[in-house]
Amino acid sequence: MTTITLNKVKTIKTLNNIAERGLNVFDKEHYAIDNDDPNPDAIVARSYNMHHMDFNDNLKAIARAGAGVNNIPVDRCTEQGIAVFNTPGANANAVKELVLTSLIASSRNLFDGLSWVKNLDGEEERISKQVEAGKKQFVGKEVKGKTLGVIGLGAIGALVANDALDLDMNVVGFDPFISVDTAWNLSRKVHRAMTIEELFANADYITVHVPLTDDTAGMFNKETFALMKSDVHILNFSRDGLVNEGDMAEALKSGKVGKYITDFPNENVLNMPNAVPIPHLGASTKESEENCAVMAAKQVKDFLETGNIKNSINFPNASLPYTGKKRVAAFHQNVPNMVSQIISVLSNYNLNIADMVNRSFRDMAYTMIDIDDEVNGDILPVLEKEIREIEGIVSLRLI
Numbered sequence: 138m139t140t141i142t143l144n145k146v147k148t149i150k151t152l153n154n155i156a157e158r159g160l161n162v163f164d165k166e167h168y169a170i171d172n173d174d175p176n177p178d179a180i181v182a183r184s185y186n187m188h189h190m191d192f193n194d195n196l197k198a199i200a201r202a203g204a205g206v207n208n209i210p211v212d213r214c215t216e217q218g219i220a221v222f223n224t225p226g227a228n229a230n231a232v233k234e235l236v237l238t239s240l241i242a243s244s245r246n247l248f249d250g251l252s253w254v255k256n257l258d259g260e261e262e263r264i265s266k267q268v269e270a271g272k273k274q275f276v277g278k279e280v281k282g283k284t285l286g287v288i289g290l291g292a293i294g295a296l297v298a299n300d301a302l303d304l305d306m307n308v309v310g311f312d313p314f315i316s317v318d319t320a321w322n323l324s325r326k327v328h329r330a331m332t333i334e335e336l337f338a339n340a341d342y343i344t345v346h347v348p349l350t351d352d353t354a355g356m357f358n359k360e361t362f363a364l365m366k367s368d369v370h371i372l373n374f375s376r377d378g379l380v381n382e383g384d385m386a387e388a389l390k391s392g393k394v395g396k397y398i399t400d401f402p403n404e405n406v407l408n409m410p411n412a413v414p415i416p417h418l419g420a421s422t423k424e425s426e427e428n429c430a431v432m433a434a435k436q437v438k439d440f441l442e443t444g445n446i447k448n449s450i451n452f453p454n455a456s457l458p459y460t461g462k463k464r465v466a467a468f469h470q471n472v473p474n475m476v477s478q479i480i481s482v483l484s485n486y487n488l489n490i491a492d493m494v495n496r497s498f499r500d501m502a503y504t505m506i507d508i509d510d511e512v513n514g515d516i517l518p519v520l521e522k523e524i525r526e527i528e529g530i531v532s533l534r535l536i
């Protein structure tokens with residue numbers, strides 16, 4: 138359970154390189170960035186693997202400055218009442234640009250050509266002779282008029298799909314859970330595949346933009362390769378676990394898959410001919426790193442200071458204008474009578490309610506209650522103790 142922190146400097150720990158502009162969101166009067174503090178109030182991270190970490194009792198929030206949260210033990214955070222945030226869309230443009238770059242570059246055999254030319258030596262005249270004689274091995278294909286299949290039409294997939302139309306490609310998209318916002322932003326020229334099999338059957342290039350979950354793990358495997366066109370190019374800027382790499386090696390060897398462009402190099406991929414490993418550069422632009430860091434920091438700061446929640450993946454979104462009145466912020470099980478029990482504690486101390494919000498997300502719920510009256514500091518610890526003792530309360534703050 139978290140403890141109440143009143144007017145003390147809050148500590149933020151970072152686990153990766155976080156852009157300065159983001160860290161500056163935490164003003165020095167109220168926050169310290171301290172990576173050695175064993176008891177931080179919040180963690181800001183990127184891809185750091187947190188599955189092996191124990192979280193301190195005082196930890197209230199973890200912000201992933203980025204999209205994928207498979208590096209965070211989200212269920213354990215929920216059990217401990219720690220809010221986990223990410224930054225939807227903040228790095229989408231950076232990824233889109235690299236996807237389109239790689240799509241064309243690999244189709245034109247640019248990566249192979251570049252490494253070949255770097256190894257040429259000799260006099261200038263000899264080099265140019267070798268170039269003119271050797272370039273035939275890198276004859277590529279134009280993307281114009283070909284079909285791109287986009288799996289996952291979220292922040293990144295939708296941008297890729299729309300821009301690929303401007304390359305005069307036919308675009309087929311598949312996303313059974315597409316959000317209303319994304320659907321509005323998607324060009325009508327993107328053909329909607331009703332099944333993933335339809336997309337596999339028609340695409341010359343496939344790019345995947347879905348999170349790694351139990352449902353999506355290994356979605357590229359020998360059964361699904363069998364449904365694809367020969368010489369299909371597959372681009373994976375999402376996560377390595379989406380691909381069965383043993384099956385991919387076979388598919389590359391047989392020519393079923395012509396190229397495998399992946400942002401997630403590992404020992405297997407480095408040894409696969411026709412794999413193009415990129416060192417996880419999808420989100421690595423100054424703009425994207427700043428967008429993600431600023432968004433993550435603002436969300437954490439707001440949560441710590443007001444209890445308001447935006448873009449959490451395990452707490453419900455909840456917001457109440459913060460007036461400076463004493464606020465009860467409780468994360469609890471989504472079961473009957475929780476709110477009434479909290480209110481009953483307040484009533485016992487004759488405290489009137491100014492405003493409140495209660496939101497639920499799956500099995501959990503979050504309640505914020507603003508107290509109308511000036512609350513005597515002496516009763517705060519008693520209030521805290523009594524509310525914590527309500528069965529089903531997971532974490533509590535009096536802000």
Ligand SMILES: NC(=O)c1ccc[n+]([C@@H]2O[C@H](COP(=O)([O-])OP(=O)(O)OC[C@H]3O[C@@H](n4cnc5c(N)ncnc54)[C@H](O)[C@@H]3O)[C@@H](O)[C@H]2O)c1
Nearest residue numbers: 204205289290291292293312314346347348374375419420
């Ligand atoms: N390479 C990088 O640097 C980099 C950067 C950002 C994100 N990513 C990865 O890309 C993923 C997508 O990022 P995003 O910002 O577009 O996320 P997003 O949440 O905006 O979009 C994901 C989309 O996938 C869809 N989806 C989920 N399961 C699906 C399924 N089985 N079939 C088809 N669609 C499905 C969802 O409905 C959603 O629209 C992230 O989860 C992360 O793993 C990588």
Ligand SMILES: O=C(O)[C@H](O)COP(=O)(O)O
Nearest residue numbers: 183184202203204205420
């Ligand atoms: O999921 C993401 O946002 C990306 O994989 C980016 O990861 P990074 O922040 O470590 O570059």
